[in-house]
Amino acid sequence: MNLHGGRKPNMTYLRRHVSGFLLTCLIPLSAHPHTQPNDLEEVIVSGRQTILIGEARSASEGVIGQMDLAIRPLLRPGDILEAVPGLIVTQHSGSGKSNQMFLRGFNLDHGTDFATWIDGMPVNMRTHGHGQGYTDINFLIPETIERMTFVKGPYHAELGDFSSAGGVNISTFDRLDNQLSAGLGQDGYRRLLAMGSTDLDSLTLSGALEGANYDGPWTDISEDVEKLNGLMTLVGGSDSQAWSSTLMYYQNKWNSADQIPERAVREGLISDLGSIDTATGGKTHRASLSGQYSIQNDNYRSQLSAYIIDYELDLWSNFTYFLEDPVNGDEFEQADDRTIYGGAYRLFWGGGDQQSLSHSLGVEFRYDDIDTVGLYNTRQRQRLNTVREDSVEEASVGLYYELSWDITDDWRTVVGIRGDYYWFDVDAQRPQNSGSDSDYIISPKASLVYVISDVTEAYLSAGYGFHSNDARGVTIETDPVTGEPVSDVDALVQSKGAELGLKTVWRERWNASLALWYLELDSELLFVGDAGTTEPSRASERWGVEFNNYWSITDVWSIEADVAWTNAEFSEDASEGRDIPNALEWVMSGAISAQYPNGWFGSLRARHFDGAPLIEDGSVTSDGSTIANLALGWAGEHWRLQVDVLNLFDSSDHDIDYYYASRLPGEPAGGVEDLHFHVFEPRQVRAYLGLTF
Numbered sequence: 001m002n003l004h005g006g007r008k009p010n011m012t013y014l015r016r017h018v019s020g021f022l023l024t025c026l027i028p029l030s031a032h033p034h035t036q037p038n039d040l041e042e043v044i045v046s047g048r049q050t051i052l053i054g055e056a057r058s059a060s061e062g063v064i065g066q067m068d069l070a071i072r073p074l075l076r077p078g079d080i081l082e083a084v085p086g087l088i089v090t091q092h093s094g095s096g097k098s099n100q101m102f103l104r105g106f107n108l109d110h111g112t113d114f115a116t117w118i119d120g121m122p123v124n125m126r127t128h129g130h131g132q133g134y135t136d137i138n139f140l141i142p143e144t145i146e147r148m149t150f151v152k153g154p155y156h157a158e159l160g161d162f163s164s165a166g167g168v169n170i171s172t173f174d175r176l177d178n179q180l181s182a183g184l185g186q187d188g189y190r191r192l193l194a195m196g197s198t199d200l201d202s203l204t205l206s207g208a209l210e211g212a213n214y215d216g217p218w219t220d221i222s223e224d225v226e227k228l229n230g231l232m233t234l235v236g237g238s239d240s241q242a243w244s245s246t247l248m249y250y251q252n253k254w255n256s257a258d259q260i261p262e263r264a265v266r267e268g269l270i271s272d273l274g275s276i277d278t279a280t281g282g283k284t285h286r287a288s289l290s291g292q293y294s295i296q297n298d299n300y301r302s303q304l305s306a307y308i309i310d311y312e313l314d315l316w317s318n319f320t321y322f323l324e325d326p327v328n329g330d331e332f333e334q335a336d337d338r339t340i341y342g343g344a345y346r347l348f349w350g351g352g353d354q355q356s357l358s359h360s361l362g363v364e365f366r367y368d369d370i371d372t373v374g375l376y377n378t379r380q381r382q383r384l385n386t387v388r389e390d391s392v393e394e395a396s397v398g399l400y401y402e403l404s405w406d407i408t409d410d411w412r413t414v415v416g417i418r419g420d421y422y423w424f425d426v427d428a429q430r431p432q433n434s435g436s437d438s439d440y441i442i443s444p445k446a447s448l449v450y451v452i453s454d455v456t457e458a459y460l461s462a463g464y465g466f467h468s469n470d471a472r473g474v475t476i477e478t479d480p481v482t483g484e485p486v487s488d489v490d491a492l493v494q495s496k497g498a499e500l501g502l503k504t505v506w507r508e509r510w511n512a513s514l515a516l517w518y519l520e521l522d523s524e525l526l527f528v529g530d531a532g533t534t535e536p537s538r539a540s541e542r543w544g545v546e547f548n549n550y551w552s553i554t555d556v557w558s559i560e561a562d563v564a565w566t567n568a569e570f571s572e573d574a575s576e577g578r579d580i581p582n583a584l585e586w587v588m589s590g591a592i593s594a595q596y597p598n599g600w601f602g603s604l605r606a607r608h609f610d611g612a613p614l615i616e617d618g619s620v621t622s623d624g625s626t627i628a629n630l631a632l633g634w635a636g637e638h639w640r641l642q643v644d645v646l647n648l649f650d651s652s653d654h655d656i657d658y659y660y661a662s663r664l665p666g667e668p669a670g671g672v673e674d675l676h677f678h679v680f681e682p683r684q685v686r687a688y689l690g691l692t693f
Contacts, residue, residue: 047063047064047065047067047147048062048063048064048065048068048511048550048560050063050511051508052503052511053454053455053456053457053503053505054451054457056449056459057151057156057414057449057459058151058152058153058156058447058499058515059459059461059499059502059503060151060152060153060499060513060515061149061150061151062085062149062150062513062548063147063148063149063150064084064147064148064149064150065147065148066146066147066173067595069142069145070143071593071601071633072603072605072631073603073605073629073644074644075681076089076091076095076099077138077140078091078098078099078138079099080137080140080145081101081116081168082589082607083148084103084148084166084168085546085589086104086546086548086562086564086587087102087103088103088584088587088609089101090102090656090678091655091656091678092656092678093256093257093258093259093280093317094216094223094225094254094256094280094281094282095138095214095216095223095225095254096227096252096253096281097136097254097256097282097315098110098111098130098135098136098138099135100655101135102582102584103152103165103166104152104165104166104517104542104564104566105544105567105568105580105583105584105585106165106542106568106583107580107581107582107583108133108165109131109133109525110130110133110134110135110136111124111133111134111135111162112124112131112132112133112162112467113162113163113164113495113521113525114133114135114162114163114165114166114167114168115159115161115162115167115168116135116137116167116170117167117169117170118137118140118170118171118172119171119246119292120292120305120307121288121309121342122340123137124161125311125338126161126368126468126470127368127370127373127392127394127470127471127472128336129313129315129335129336129375130313130315130334130336132468132469132470132525133162133467133525136284136286139248139286140170141195141208141231143176143179143181143193143195144172144173144176144195145170145171145172145173146171146172146173147170147171148169148170148171149168149169149171150166150167150168150169151166151168152165152499152515152517153166153461153463153465153497153499153519154443154463154464154465154495154497154519155446155461155462156416156445157360157400157401157402157416157417157418158360158362159418159465160364160396160398160418160420160443160466161396161466161467161468162467162468164465164466164467164497165519172231172233172246173206174197174206174244175197175204175235176196176206176208177195177196177197178195178196178693179193179194179195179196179690179691179692180193180690180691180693181194181688181689181690181691182688182689182690183686183689184686184687185644185684185686185687186684186685187215187216187217187681188213188214188215189214189686190213191210191212191213191688192210192211192212193210193690194208194209195207195208195209196208203234203235204233205232205233206232206233206234206235207231207232207233208229208230208231209229210227210229210230211228212227212229213225217273217681217682218273218274219270219271219273219274220257220270220274220275220278221256221257221278223254223256224253224255225253226252226253226254227251227252228249228250228251228252229250230247230249231247232246232247239296240295240296240297241294241295241296242293242294243292243293243294244292245289245290245291245292246288246289247287247289248286248288248290250284250285250286251283251285251286252284252285253284254282254283255278255280256280256282256316258277258280258317258319259319259658259676259677259678260272260274260275260677260678261276261662261664261672261674261676262674262675262677263664263674264276272652273682276321277321277329277331279316279318279331279379279380279381280316280318281315281316281381282313282315282316283313284311284312284314284315285310285312286309286311287309287310288309288310289307289308290305290306290307290308291306292304299349300347300348300349301347301348302345302346302347303344303345303346303347304344304345305343305345306342307340307341307342307343308341309339309340310339311336311337311338311339312337312338313334314333314334314335315335316331316333316378317332317334318330318331319676320660320661320662320663320671322663322664322665323661323662323663325377326663326669328377328384329379331377331379331380331381332375332376332378333374333375333376333377333378334374334375335372335375335376336370336372336373336374337372337373338370338373339369339371340366340367340368341366342364342366343365344362344364345363346360346361347359347361348360348361356406356407357403357404357405357406358403358404359401359402359404360400360401360402361400361401362398362399362400362401363398364396364397364398364399365395365396365397367393367396368393368395369393370391370392370393370394372390372391373390373391373472374386374387374388375388375389376389387481388428388429388433388472388480390426390427390428390429390433390472391426392425392426392427392471393425394422394424394425394471395422396420396421396422396423396468397420398418399419400416400417400418402417403415409451410451411448411449411451412448412449413446413447413448414446415445415446416444416445416463417442417443417444418442418443418445419440419441419443420443420466420492421438421439422438422439422440422468422492423436424436424438424471424474424475424491425471426471426472426475428472429480430478432477433472433475433480434475435475436475437471438491439490439491441466441492442464443463443465443466443494444463444464445461445463445464446461446462446463447459447462448461455506456502456503456504456505458501459499459500459502460498460500461498461499461500461501462496462497462498462499463497463498464494464495465494465495465496465497466492466493466494467492467495467525468492468493469490469491469492469523469525469536470489471491473488473489473536474490474491476488489523489536490523490536493521493523494521495519495520495521495522497518497520498517499515499516499517499518500515500516500517501516502515509552509553510549510550510551510552511549511551512547512548512549512550513546513547513548514545514547514548515545515546516544516545517543517544517546518541518543519543520541520542521540521541521542523536524536524537524539524580525537538570538571538572538574539570539571539572540568540569540570540571540580541571542566542568542569542583543567544564544565544566545565546564547562547563548561548562549562556594556596557593557594558593558594559590559591559592559593560590560592560593561590562587562588562589562590563587564586564587564588565585566583566585567585568580568583568585569583576615576616577616578616579613579615579617579618580613581612581614581616581658581659582612582614582622582656582657583612583613584609584610584612585610585611585612586610587609587610588607588609589605589607590605590606590607591603591604591605598635598636598637599634599635600632600633600634601631601634601635601642602630602631602633604628604630605628605629605630606627606628606629607626607627608624608625608626609624609625610624614658615659620675622654622657623653623657624653625651625655625680627647627651627680628648628651629644629645630645630648631643631645632645633688637692639689639690639691639692640688640689640690641687641689641690642690643685643687643688644686644687644688645683645685646681646684646685646686647682647683647684649683650682650683651680652679652682654677654678654680655677655678655679655680656677657675657676657677658675658676658677659673659674
């Protein structure tokens with residue numbers, strides 16, 4: 001799938017199956033413009049059953065449509081990312097916090113090394129109060145998603161920061177069905193949604209408003225989630241010139257049931273649904289305004305986009321309880337208050353029916369004006385002292401070019417190069433940690449594709465990628481807690497990888513892809529449980545195999561089956577060992593779904609991940625986890641009823657495990673090394689009733 005346009009397939013078979021898809025999906029991963037109103041009747045986005053032969057640059061990329069998401073049972077909005085094959089989404093805290101993610105042997109923490117974009121806006125946060133690359137998509141309303149295009153590996157020139165493992169671009173609809181929906185469920189779950197569109201002469205105005213509450217199943221706290229989401233889009237123009245403007249607003253507050261020590265459950269101090277510190281939680285808001293303008297004619301297509309994002313987070317956590325402060329406890333607050341400005345310009349030309357060459361050129365700009373990024377010791381959410389409080393300015397410019405060449409009828413190649421320049425300025429509370437720095441990185445990328453037949457292609461892809469580090473680590477000289485000298489970290493960390501793969505289609509119904517991949521990272525970012533953040537570590541290397549399948553048995557029934565195996569370890573020996581904590585070895589997921597037009601529908605989904613090392617020497621490992629979810633419903637011309645059964649078999653497996661030292665009252669001053677876990681939420685039922693008018 002050529003995500004950034006250009007060349008078109010030249011085989012009759014491909015024209016028949018891909019033509020509708022090209023109208024909407026052959027857009028850069030980092031900025032997919034809204035579809036023009038006049039094209040709405042022509043758009044065909046069918047999701048994972050879409051045939052990508054003739055357009056993909058690597059074996060491990062694909063598209064997901066609203067059709068795939070509409071009957072997908074969701075516990076949390078972030079679960080939609082599990083539609084990306086091989087990606088696991090979990091939670092170790094409250095519903096309002098960004099999810100934990102795992103892909104290709106990475107504990108992505110809250111998004112590091114996996115780039116996420118929504119309507120041309122980056123979601124990953126640089127120099128964030130909680131963790132580098134923090135990705136919170138709770139502001140997204142699932143029903144407004146038109147498609148998700150994903151890639152894996154550092155082989156795509158339009159991808160920059162946080163994309164070593166891959167990335168996803170989420171695009172929302174320009175025109176929304178007029179719909180009212182209400183949801184009710186166990187544990188105080190309530191949700192209301194109103195959305196729709198109207199024509200204003202030549203313009204289309206669309207909007208959606210969502211409110212949700214949730215108490216959760218926890219014995220010691222109520223999550224008391226209070227979430228509000230809003231979306232408004234105005235679209236205009238013509239087939240040759242189109243523009244759109246989108247306004248988003250999100251606010252949320254919640255209490256957290258964080259991970260808990262296994263010994264506290266074993267000794268009967270709390271249940272596996274209990275908490276040690278009942279004051280943890282958070283509040284956040286995000287508001288954004290974005291605009292996109294595109295021009296298209298017979299010779300070229302250009303896109304101009306810009307955005308401004310206002311963001312704030314206050315997060316209270318306590319992972320070690322009384323280890324550092326036996327009197328007040330170890331609760332701490334992480335704060336982040338910033339405004340983000342950015343935009344991009346992209347140009348595509350060539351690639352017509354008579355041309356073997358197509359080109360894409362892009363330039364991107366992002367500036368984070370971080371008013372406050374702080375860490376504070378707290379008790380019952382009241383600040384006791386300031387550990388550090390900084391202001392940061394961070395700017396970047398990225399430039400890329402990519403050439404696609406149809407060498408012969410059987411061979412094509414895609415060659416690209418990307419350059420990124422970063423500038424940091426840190427104004428720290430401790431003056432010696434203040435300073436400015438800059439860095440740049442060049443990332444070449446290439447793919448070679450062999451057309452085995454009209455329905456089968458082989459791919460060899462390779463490239464360089466990177467992630468940025470926290471700007472505070474780039475300028476640091478003194479540890480803000482101990483006052484001792486510390487070493488700074490590299491601003492930009494390079495990765496390099498390669499992939500050999502195959503895509504095939506059987507009888508126009510079974511889509512399959514197989515990929516053998518390898519990736520090196522100059523410095524691993526690891527989640528540190530007793531600090532509640534990510535820290536740079538040693539270089540690492542990974543390799544693995546992925547086998548993904550989607551089978552449309554009939555026009556009603558479909559089956560999905562995806563399996564991934566990964567070997568991950570640090571590149572160099574060390575006394576503590578070479579295993580990478582939380583690097584999942586086996587990941588498997590599957591589903592059987594049915595959708596009758598104006599009738600019954602259903603989806604039974606299950607996913608499993610095997611145990612993983614929790615410390616570097618591999619002496620402590622987590623158990624595997626398996627969960628299944630069920631959605632059943634009926635949809636008519638106007639009414640829709642859906643019932644979700646989450647955690648269908650009431651599994652008590654763990655969402656996530658960590659191993660580190662913590663201290664409960666009465667324990668030794670040095671604490672106790674122990675497993676800390678977050679259990680699956682027990683089985684619960686949610687029902688949704690919707691009216692389309």
